[in-house]
């Protein structure tokens with residue numbers, strides 16, 4: 267838990283379909299955040315044979331400290347997933363109680379858990395139990411009925427992340443226990459943060475992230491940092507650190523908000539898309555943007571050689587956003603099929 271000793275902390279927020287391993291490698295290369303989250307992954311999926319989902323959990327040791335984020339609604343799946351994430355060497359496990367996507371909330375997961383506090387608490391307790399059982403050597407990945415394909419993909423990920431220890435290896439005694447945290451919103455239709463935060467704070471979490479919007483708001487309007495500041499007050503006599511999230515665009519704004527609202531850290535999401543420099547306040551030139559985009563594409567093809575190149579196009583659009591010729595570039599960027607195509611666009615990008 268060493269990363270919580272140096273506060274305030276500026277963190278890369280999890281973004282499903284965006285902050286994959288290629289994005290995080292690029293971010294680490296250009297301006298390493300003090301803490302990084304993976305995209306969320308289904309606890310039910312990874313504990314019930316969803317081997318493809320393990321791509322989401324690939325991380326390189328240079329990204330540390332790194333938090334693996336889970337979503338779901340079944341405490342037993344969180345118990346098993348906590349054991350899996352410990353085995354994979356994550357520095358922390360975060361539970362998503364904030365996703366507004368219908369595909370997630372209809373199923374009772376993500377921000378829907380705000381309306382089911384008893385289940386939310388059960389999920390936190392199951393996650394903690396999984397970490398404790400793995401850490402004490404009571405239960406490992408071979409004890410939770412995973413099929414051989416899942417055990418194989420866990421080993422693939424461990425190899426990628428240079429994880430050598432297993433739960434029964436004494437070298438683990440030197441390792442820090444992963445943190446347990448929750449990322450949530452102010453409420454469902456309106457802010458109920460006073461009562462909701464008290465329930466979460468009673469769970470002895472290491473940190474709690476509040477995105478200053480309700481589920482109903484989605485990403486519309488502006489984040490309400492005054493509501494986030496209420497949680498800082500409520501947490502005063504607890505060990506739980508409070509991170510704020512919503513609409514932060516730069517390092518200086520992040521530090522200003524830490525000061526102004528008393529949070530121990532902030533998460534930056536959308537502003538990092540196509541702009542990894544937001545963690546440093548540097549304003550990138552078109553040339554720097556092009557080089558970053560190229561490196562992003564190179565990381566992508568190295569890490570995910572089996573994936574379609576066109577899934578990168580949404581990232582390319584972010585890099586072009588704000589350039590004077592962005593409109594013309596967009597029509598070309600959405601047609602790119604290879605790194606060769608991308609290189610051919612360099613002059614357009616810099617003109």
Ligand SMILES: Cc1cc2nc3c(=O)[nH]c(=O)nc-3n(C[C@H](O)[C@H](O)[C@H](O)COP(=O)(O)O)c2cc1C
Nearest residue numbers: 279280281282305306449477512513514534535536
């Ligand atoms: C495309 C997209 C995907 C997201 N995926 C996740 C996710 O997997 N887990 C999560 O907790 N939040 C997710 N979020 C929410 C962000 O982490 C963050 O809370 C939100 O964007 C507000 O912060 P920002 O204003 O800095 O972007 C996602 C947001 C976007 C735009």
